[in-house]
Amino acid sequence: MTHQVRAVVARGKGAPVSLETITVPDPGPGEALVKIEACGVCHTDLHYREGGINDDFPFLLGHEAAGVVESVGEGVTDVAPGDFVILNWRAVCGQCRACLRGRPWYCFSTHNAKQKMTLADGTELSPALGIGAFAEKTLVAAGQCTKVDRAASAAAAGLLGCGVMAGIGAAINTGNVGRGDSVAVIGCGGVGAAAVVGSNLAGAAKIIAVDIDDLKLDNAKKLGATHTVNSKDADPVEAIRDLTGGFGADVVIEAVGRPETYKQAFYARDLAGTVVLVGVPTPQMKLELPLLDVFGRGGALKSSWYGDCLPSRDFPMLIDLYLQGRLNLDAFVTETIALDEVEKAFERMHRGDVLRSVVVL
The missing domain is CATH 3.40.50.720 (NAD(P)-binding Rossmann-like Domain)
Incomplete structure (x- = not known):
């Protein structure tokens, strides 16, 4: 089974992004399908659009995201359907030389979903940082999902997925x-x-x-x-x-x-x-x-x-501090926007008007 969802795509270097219908497959072994609730607009997404990361266009943008696991593939045990998760781009392998030395925050072999999301014509998409979360749903490696307390605001929690965690x-x-x-x-x-x-x-x-x-x-x-x-x-x-x-x-x-x-x-x-x-x-x-x-x-x-973070350790701890009122993640959310307003958010980012625009679905 596949899922047809709306998503923000960068088709060419420097070109404005477009809102398109993409195809997302059901999760295979070790993968998870996540329904996105919120995703921050990060400078890294703009770097992808400008060709500053690589030239593997078209890109499915967005990576600072939180949402709910909709389904999981064979062999997934750490998360389950219904879990509220923050997505990360450091799904540690547990087997590389860094992981084996007890330093998984340096993991040299992080992984992403093996299946590809595609445009309507079958063209494979390159998801930003292996996530691609300016979309109603995205497919990731299950290790990219970090379960946190559902009481947290998705708009605030998702920012831990990249920029706020980095700082x-x-x-x-x-x-x-x-x-x-x-x-x-x-x-x-x-x-x-x-x-x-x-x-x-x-x-x-x-x-x-x-x-x-x-x-x-x-x-x-x-x-x-x-x-x-x-x-x-x-x-x-x-x-x-x-x-x-x-x-x-x-x-x-x-x-x-x-x-x-x-x-x-x-x-x-x-x-x-x-x-x-x-x-x-x-x-x-x-x-x-x-x-x-x-x-x-x-x-x-x-x-x-990535702030030398270990998502499984750091995300839940920081969300706990947020819920205790000791970490004001809400202060980073300058505005909430719709999925079709990402290009305008890039313009505001250029002007320095915002800490973060956050897409809320």
């Missing part, structure tokens, strides 16, 4: 922010704002938000930043040092993904401090640093993949 995890998992630490976050879009929240959850004493947009800085302050720096008006390195007794921050999280801002992060940290790169650079970008400075400043230079 929170960059602070807590990768940066190991601890009680009393000083943290600077460079770039306060959705991921950077989440890094502010993560630093606050971890007990940081000083959280310095850096951006060129006063609106984003105001929002970061509401989410827990203790200080803000507009880097159009002030040298961010000097400002961060001034706010940390002249030393620099214990942890600096770079959420932009550019060589210029990475250098700022590098020099804005204290001796033996940590730099976390969670912003995603483009393939053409190059970084040049004096090797003596890399050696002489000590500490750690880290990249954060």
